[in-house]
Amino acid sequence: MKKVKTPNSAEAWDQGDFGREIKYAKAAEKKLGSQIDDALDLQMISIRLEKDLIESFKLLGTKYDMGYQPLMREALKRFVEGEFKLIASEALEKQKVSKSKISPIRKIRRAA
Numbered sequence: 001m002k003k004v005k006t007p008n009s010a011e012a013w014d015q016g017d018f019g020r021e022i023k024y025a026k027a028a029e030k031k032l033g034s035q036i037d038d039a040l041d042l043q044m045i046s047i048r049l050e051k052d053l054i055e056s057f058k059l060l061g062t063k064y065d066m067g068y069q070p071l072m073r074e075a076l077k078r079f080v081e082g083e084f085k086l087i088a089s090e091a092l093e094k095q096k097v098s099k100s101k102i103s104p105i106r107k108i109r110r111a112a
Contacts (some may be wrong), residue, residue, distance in 0.1 A: 006017045057068040
């Protein structure tokens with residue numbers, strides 16, 4: 001059986017034809033890790049979660065082709081965005097209700 005040589009190209013690297021084996025993996029230097037965190041505005045935290053919740057995120061991560069930690073980060077972002085939208089919606093509703101309670105005399109005064 002003849003070995004097929006893969007041409008060295010950016011596409012080959014991006015597709016994982018090169019460098020994805022464990023023998024090529026090494027931890028980034030601490031300084032580089034800090035620079036990446038700073039550039040992405042990330043802060044390390046410690047949190048305790050149920051093991052089955054973590055396993056669920058890992059399972060979902062494989063479905064969405066991403067690591068479980070970035071998936072958790074995305075889930076938290078979506079939750080916060082949803083809560084802010086809910087709070088804004090509630091504030092607008094309160095504002096509408098309070099405007100409708102303004103007495104007709106005050107409305108006339110404003111119009112004049």
